[in-house]
Amino acid sequence: KQEVTQIPAALSVPEGENLVLNCSFTDSAIYNLQWFRQDPGKGLTSLLLIQSSQREQTSGRLNASLDKSSGRSTLYIAASQPGDSATYLCAVRGEETSGSRLTFGEGTQLTVNP
Amino acid sequence: NAGVMQNPRHLVRRRGQEARLRCSPMKGHSHVYWYRQLPEEGLKFMVYLQKENIIDESGMPKERFSAEFPKEGPSILRIQQVVRGDSAAYFCASSPLSTGGQGYTFGSGTRLTVV
Numbered sequence: 767k768q769e770v771t772q773i774p775a776a777l778s779v780p781e782g783e784n785l786v787l788n789c790s791f792t793d794s795a796i797y798n799l800q801w802f803r804q805d806p807g808k809g810l811t812s813l814l815l816i817q818s819s820q821r822e823q824t825s826g827r828l829n830a831s832l833d834k835s836s837g838r839s840t841l842y843i844a845a846s847q848p849g850d851s852a853t854y855l856c857a858v859r860g861e862e863t864s865g866s867r868l869t870f871g872e873g874t875q876l877t878v879n880p
Numbered sequence: 881n882a883g884v885m886q887n888p889r890h891l892v893r894r895r896g897q898e899a900r901l902r903c904s905p906m907k908g909h910s911h912v913y914w915y916r917q918l919p920e921e922g923l924k925f926m927v928y929l930q931k932e933n934i935i936d937e938s939g940m941p942k943e944r945f946s947a948e949f950p951k952e953g954p955s956i957l958r959i960q961q962v963v964r965g966d967s968a969a970y971f972c973a974s975s976p977l978s979t980g981g982q983g984y985t986f987g988s989g990t991r992l993t994v995v
Contacts, residue, residue: 798983800983800984802986807991808988808989809886809971809986809987809988809989810923810971810973810986811986812983812984812985812986815983855922855923857923866911866913866928866935866936866975867913867925867928867936867939868913868915868923868925868973868984869925870915870922870923870924871922872921872922873922
């Protein structure tokens with residue numbers, strides 16, 4: 767059974783700081799990994815999708831890496847801004863034979879202080 | 881190109897009533913997934929449907945919960961005889977392929993409160 771863990775559970779940083787969010791998963795047989803952002807009371811916004819054959823993906827100030835063999839992914843946020851404050855969720859999709867479900871971590875609640 | 885549409889956004893039901901949550905996938909998406917987020921918890925998979933077929937319902941409680949995705953119209957998640965423990969945010973996601981190769985798009989969710 768796949769389990770996804772995100773560390774830290776909460777993080778508070780001053781504006782402008784670079785930061786790293788961590789995600790680990792127990793079963794390396796994944797199809798892809800997706801990072802989402804969730805604002806309070808809102809839905810999920812997809813940030814980055816990394817296929818199992820890829821090592822990293824970048825979008826603006828965000829960079830996500832994937833080390834499938836060790837079961838780890840990181841989300842790097844450069845020059846953080848107060849608008850980045852949200853909960854960041856990591857989700858993995860198992861290989862096709864195990865179904866199409868996503869398994870989510872509990873999330874990292876990020877607060878960027880002005 | 882509208883995203884995944886869920887309604888209602890908020891739903892209040894008394895214990896014992898029925899709750900119906902609707903989800904219209906993105907245009908061109910024929911695969912729908914329902915997830916539940918309990919207060920202070922992560923999202924948990926409930927059910928995966930294609931048009932007129934339930935593919936995987938292993939995450940759905942055996943009693944009181946059902947889901948459908950008819951040939952025409954939105955997907956419906958139905959909760960009969962709701963209890964306080966059903967209070968949660970219910971999210972729907974859709975994808976164009978069963979493999980999810982393009983990732984999943986989520987709706988804004990329906991927040992169910994059982995009083």
